[in-house]
Amino acid sequence: MTGSSHLGGRRRLIKLSFSVPAVCLFGGLVPGCGWNNPEIDDAAERMIGTLNYPERARQIAEQFLRQYPDQQFDSYQSLTRSLLQSLGLDPEELGAHTIHALPDLLGEHVRSDFVEENVVTVRTWMLSRTEVLLCVLLTLYL
Amino acid sequence: MFVDARELPDGHVVDADLCIVGAGAVGIAMALQFDGGNARVAVLESGGYKLDHETQSLYEGSHVGRLTYPLETNRLRYFGGTTGHWAGHCRPFDAFDFSTREWIPHSGWPITIEELDPYLAETQTVLELGKYRYDELENYARQLKLPTLPLDSNRLISVMKHQSTPTRFGTVYRPALEKSRNVSVYLYSNILELISNETASRINSAEVACIDGPRYKVRARHFVLATGGLENPRLMLLSNRTAAEGLGNDNGLVGRFYTDHLLIRPAMDISLSRTDLDFRLYTDKHDINGGLIFGIMTPPAELTRRERLTRFRFHLYNVGPRYGSPVGGVFSDLDGAPEPAPLTKEPGTYIQVHMAMEPIPNPDAFVRLGDDLDRFGQRKLECKWLVTEQELANARRAIEIGALEFARMGFGRAHAQILDRPDEWPDAFTSGKHHCGTTRMADNPKQGVVDRNCKVFGIDNLFVTGSSIFPNIGHTNPTLNLIALSLRLADHIKGRLA
Numbered sequence: 001m002t003g004s005s006h007l008g009g010r011r012r013l014i015k016l017s018f019s020v021p022a023v024c025l026f027g028g029l030v031p032g033c034g035w036n037n038p039e040i041d042d043a044a045e046r047m048i049g050t051l052n053y054p055e056r057a058r059q060i061a062e063q064f065l066r067q068y069p070d071q072q073f074d075s076y077q078s079l080t081r082s083l084l085q086s087l088g089l090d091p092e093e094l095g096a097h098t099i100h101a102l103p104d105l106l107g108e109h110v111r112s113d114f115v116e117e118n119v120v121t122v123r124t125w126m127l128s129r130t131e132v133l134l135c136v137l138l139t140l141y142l
Numbered sequence: 143m144f145v146d147a148r149e150l151p152d153g154h155v156v157d158a159d160l161c162i163v164g165a166g167a168v169g170i171a172m173a174l175q176f177d178g179g180n181a182r183v184a185v186l187e188s189g190g191y192k193l194d195h196e197t198q199s200l201y202e203g204s205h206v207g208r209l210t211y212p213l214e215t216n217r218l219r220y221f222g223g224t225t226g227h228w229a230g231h232c233r234p235f236d237a238f239d240f241s242t243r244e245w246i247p248h249s250g251w252p253i254t255i256e257e258l259d260p261y262l263a264e265t266q267t268v269l270e271l272g273k274y275r276y277d278e279l280e281n282y283a284r285q286l287k288l289p290t291l292p293l294d295s296n297r298l299i300s301v302m303k304h305q306s307t308p309t310r311f312g313t314v315y316r317p318a319l320e321k322s323r324n325v326s327v328y329l330y331s332n333i334l335e336l337i338s339n340e341t342a343s344r345i346n347s348a349e350v351a352c353i354d355g356p357r358y359k360v361r362a363r364h365f366v367l368a369t370g371g372l373e374n375p376r377l378m379l380l381s382n383r384t385a386a387e388g389l390g391n392d393n394g395l396v397g398r399f400y401t402d403h404l405l406i407r408p409a410m411d412i413s414l415s416r417t418d419l420d421f422r423l424y425t426d427k428h429d430i431n432g433g434l435i436f437g438i439m440t441p442p443a444e445l446t447r448r449e450r451l452t453r454f455r456f457h458l459y460n461v462g463p464r465y466g467s468p469v470g471g472v473f474s475d476l477d478g479a480p481e482p483a484p485l486t487k488e489p490g491t492y493i494q495v496h497m498a499m500e501p502i503p504n505p506d507a508f509v510r511l512g513d514d515l516d517r518f519g520q521r522k523l524e525c526k527w528l529v530t531e532q533e534l535a536n537a538r539r540a541i542e543i544g545a546l547e548f549a550r551m552g553f554g555r556a557h558a559q560i561l562d563r564p565d566e567w568p569d570a571f572t573s574g575k576h577h578c579g580t581t582r583m584a585d586n587p588k589q590g591v592v593d594r595n596c597k598v599f600g601i602d603n604l605f606v607t608g609s610s611i612f613p614n615i616g617h618t619n620p621t622l623n624l625i626a627l628s629l630r631l632a633d634h635i636k637g638r639l640a
Contacts, residue, residue, distance in 0.1 A: 050475045052482040057472050107476045107552075114550035115294075117542075124562040125413075125555055126545040131473055 039094040044080040046102045048138040061135035064122045076140035083133055144320060147331040147352050154358040158184035159639055161348060161362035163333050164369035166223020167621060168608045168628045170311045171268050175632035177322045181639050184360050186331040186350060189220030196353055200516050203523035209573060216575040217370060221329060222312020230308025232271055232622040234262050238443040239616035245450040248503035249614050252585040252594045261629040265622055271304040272433020279437055282430050288423040297547050298439045305427045305434035334518055335381045342385040344602045351518055364635055366605045371577030372509055374610040376523050379511050390598035395591050397509040399582050401501045401615060402527055403574030409497035409541050410558035412548045413468035416479035419553060421493055424458040440617060452500035453617040454540040459494040470554035477552035495544055498574060499537055500617050504528050509580055527573060538564050576620050581606045582613040596631045607631050
């Protein structure tokens, strides 16, 4: 009953790249759009590319942050690093192959969240902590 | 044969070997067991062949507490009883339902599944359910070419229910009883009181009245109460001429432990993350082996032991979306879906999950005689159904388990009110209207009203059957089980009559 394609995610990634503010595409000086570690940016894009419907994902993130005000995230870079570490990856040792594999790794991690009950309730919805953080990452990144 | 009791002379006396009070599923199923035998059986039915308001109003009563539905609407007081509008879902208890669970106070039956087993196949026939097969869901799914859900069997398993047509007992079994020479069904016969000997250890007769008609008496060697989970205790409490607290009520247990299934419908909505799922094994009824079947989900016994829960079940319904902005599609890629599920309100974007949960037996819940009187001057019932914090916690945990499992399978994300407001019963919470436990079965009179043979403790010839004798009710629907228990009782009484 299941498939494993991430074509939808890639399609979304293209859409997302056009929706990133222009200042971010050109800047290295804007906080949160650091150019000095392009692999982190690549990883962030790859990860938020697993989300469909960015506006809905952003609403989930905003609701999560309202409900859980103790959850603070400095920047998309730090959240990306945190997510990578949760996947067992070293953020400073990312290669193209690893970045390419992130959607599958995240999918597995989300499933393990539901096994281990690493979940949060966001306005009556039970979501995995990982996928909620992806929504937050998308919000921080865009 | 059938007798219109309104045409009997006032003061008439009926003599019988066995008097069965009530001609619903249980009374009719029992009566048929005696058809063609030597025993003279009198079946007393309050109504006629069709519903009438005057008779139905005899079911009126009141609730103390959270329930508000009118007591005269969910039960039907005529020949065939509540089978006139039952849904027909059937599944037998299993061995675990009969066991004593140390984490559930007052749990455990005095009998085991082995004592019910010999009667289940015949019950299946009585309910027109096709072959007695409840462990064949996987095989049937293969035959039907439908997938079962890839559940983690440590959390949930798929099991099967049969769907009765549903059998309307009043229609299906009327011809057989019309032809019977030894079973007489007395219509329009309202039993007012059981009259016992001076020590209340034996029932001598039953006082019966017709609305605006004659009163008469039934004398019998044995009496069986088969009037349901509310009227069985009511009649015992009303029969207080000799025993001031009512028959069989020396320990104050008649009417105690009133219980019912805890229903949340819907318990949750799953916003699907994929559009290639097939839930038809669970959402539709399938004709196979001469009967209709469908799948449900329930926790394995080990999970309820591990988490100290009562039992529960989930039914799936393929309904249209009730909310906008489903979240499932946001996570379609993470769930490995071939394409994102639509964000719009479209058919197939939701699956709805209904839950029924076993309650915890509670001696503080009761049915008792109130102050209001019916048209015969008989006290109406007051019912106090209680739900506890523990049961709310159980329900919340059950829904969490379901939500976790749908997401783990990569099917979607669950929306449930109880996840957001864990200290409140959700708006969709109600009772199953399966009135149970009010004359519970036990091994001694300090713990129950009837013994393992359904005989009232301390009374030689009074038996009670139906859902009122269930000490625990599991998660499954009561009808199949209460009929099987009644067939077992019929065998027992045959032995006593022989």
